[in-house]
Amino acid sequence: MDFIVEVSARHVHLTQEHVEALFGEGHELTFDRPLSQPGQFLSKEKVTIKNGERKIERVSILGPVRKASQVEISKTDCVGLRAEAFIRESGDLEGTAPIEIEGPEGSITLPEGLIIAKRHIHMTPETAAEAGVKDKDVVSVAVDTDGRKTIFGDVVVRVSEKFALAMHIDTDEANGANVPRNGCQGRIIDIEF
Ligand SMILES: [Zn+2]
Structure with a gap:
């Protein structure tokens, strides 16, 4: 059985609470285009992820909002950010590294949630x-x-x-x-x- 192998660029998943903390009260993610998984979409909003002085700008946010926020980056991004991230399945965040997320209206620090997604x-x-x-x-x-x-x-x-x-x-x-x-x-x- 053949199937498509798709490439996921670095991205963020956010809770509604965190969307509002970063983009303002009452803000909702804006649909840009659909992804292959039913109901999932790329949003128009972008954020900056930061580890101390190191940062990556214009990181995509995937919708819809989730129960927990997480940041999925590559190993190369980890090297650039001087951050340690574990290879984990999406949602398996316990004990993972902290990361700061900056939006136009505010910033948040996730105490854990930085991962390299397991294929x-x-x-x-x-x-x-x-x-x-x-x-x-x-x-x-x-x-x-x-x-x-x-x-x-x-x-x-x-x-x-x-x-x-x-x-x-x-x-x-x-x-x-x-x-x-x-x-x-x-x-x-x-x-x-
Ligand atoms: Zn996937």
Whole structure:
């Protein structure tokens, strides 16, 4: 089974409370364009993320708002920010590093929530059954890219009725494997290493 491997650039997820702290009371995220996962969207708002004196500007915010705020960056971003981030699944924030977020109307400090997202495949239950995998399985995925064919291990399978079939990697992983910005095809392969 082939599926699209999409490249996730650095981004932020925010609670409604934090949207208002950064953009003003009563502010709601503005829809810019839809993402592949049903209901998810890129917002028009941008923020700056900061670690002490180091910062990255114009970081995207993905909507809709969530129950907890988190910042997903690449390992390269971590080096630039002099920040330590752990490779975690989205939402698994306990014990992760702090990060400051600055908006036009205010700033917040997350005591934890800075992560490098663990690569993963979103699947519906039907697709998972067809592929012979289940939620939380860890698989390997091959990508046949121009000049840099790569096998990604440690890919987590995430299954939900709400998902659309797609694998997500970050910009470091994409660049390392020469995956174009608009993605490439991937397939699960039976290999242990
Ligand atoms: Zn994803």
